[in-house]
Amino acid sequence: MQLSPKHKGASMAQTRVGFIGLGLMGQGMAANIVGKGYPLTVYAHRNRAPVEDLIARGATEAATLADLARACDVILLCLSGSPQVSEVVTALKPGLTPGAVLIDCSTSDPVITESLARDLAAIGVDFADAPLSRTPKEAWAGTLDCMVGATPEVFARIHPIIATWAGKIVHIGGVGDGHRMKLLNNFISLGYAAIYAEAIALSEKVGIPIARFDSVIRGGRMDCGFYQTFMACALEGNREAHRFTISNAYKDLRYLESMANDAKVVTSMASAAKNAFAYAMANGGDGAEDYVPHLADFTAKQNGSS
Known part of the structure; x- marks a missing residue:
């Protein structure tokens, strides 16, 4: 395992970079790429605002995904999950040329990741998984954590680009290993969330205020x-303290369970955490602005508190 220092950006090779998925994390990441000297091409899905912002910073907009593929040497994807990644890769393929690299920064199913990598290798295109950790605040600051699955050669090629938006970059291993590590990382963080939500509910039930x-x-x-x-949400009422959706959390824990099933590992704790998010999803927590700290509200209601 290799821990890489942050790229200082002293000399920027004119690698043409594409970015797809300008959501809560992607917009800040893309802004750092273009802001640190890389020619950037972006693609709009539904929300025009991030695209307009990036164009103002110097990016170019592609009319189609195939056009973006033709214009770029390295393409980053920051999407909701494996179904969306697979759909986008299919749309990119007509424009991809041998020697291109696709980097999946989403939290994806490693089985699908490996399958996509094999498919792309047949046309001479490399694939790497580089999921990230932290929040949109760090995406804009360029200080995200990133765990990479790639061959050593591909890792060396993509490292300077990732380092425009990541402060900590760890080469985990081969393709798929970055996504495996990301699922483990999210198991711990989302497990914390389930524990905090339940502890707060119990604390209130036995008469200990949240502040105490x-x-x-x-x-x-x-x-x-x-x-x-x-706790910035539970204690201070900051509903946007951690803008990571409950629906994405639920998806990540389902991917973790699938990985554990393949490995024949008992998931007593992971399944309990997943069920906490499943309850929230089944009771209205599946919206675009229902974030992980809001889990405390659903756990409180589950236990007869408001």
Whole structure:
């Protein structure tokens, strides 16, 4: 495993970069790519605002995905999951040329990732998985964490581009390993979320206010960055403290269960965390603005509290 230093951007090769998926994370990532000297081509799906912002920063817009593929040497995807990635890759293929590299920054199913890589290798195109961690704030700051699955040669080629938006880059292993590590990472973070939500509900039921609960945890051994963003919603009412949707969390935990099933590993804890998010999904938590810290609301309602 290789831990890479942040790329300083002293000399920018004119690698033509494409970016697809200008959502909560993608817009900030793309802004860093074009802002640090790379020719950038983007594609609009539904929301025009991020595209207009990036064009103002110097990016070019492609009319179709195939056009974007023809214009780019390296293409980053930051989408909802494997179905969307597979659909986009299919649309890109007519424009892809041998030597191109696709980088999937989504949280995807590693089985699908490996299948896409084999399919693209047949036409001379490389594939890497480079999922990310942290929040939109760090995407704009260029300080995301990134875990990469790629051959050493592809990793060396894409590292400077990833380093425009990531402060910590770890080469995990071959294709698919980045997504495997990302699922493990999200299991831990989303497991925390389920624990926090249940602990808060129990605390209130036994008469301990959230502020008093927080006064014990904050600054102690159980404190961490994820706890603080979660509690910024539960304690301070900041509904956008951690803009990662409940629906994406549920999807990630389902992917984790599938990975564990293939490995014949018992998932007592992961399945419990997934079920906490499944309850939220089944009770109205599937909207675009229903974020992970809001899980505390659904857990409270499940236990007869408001």
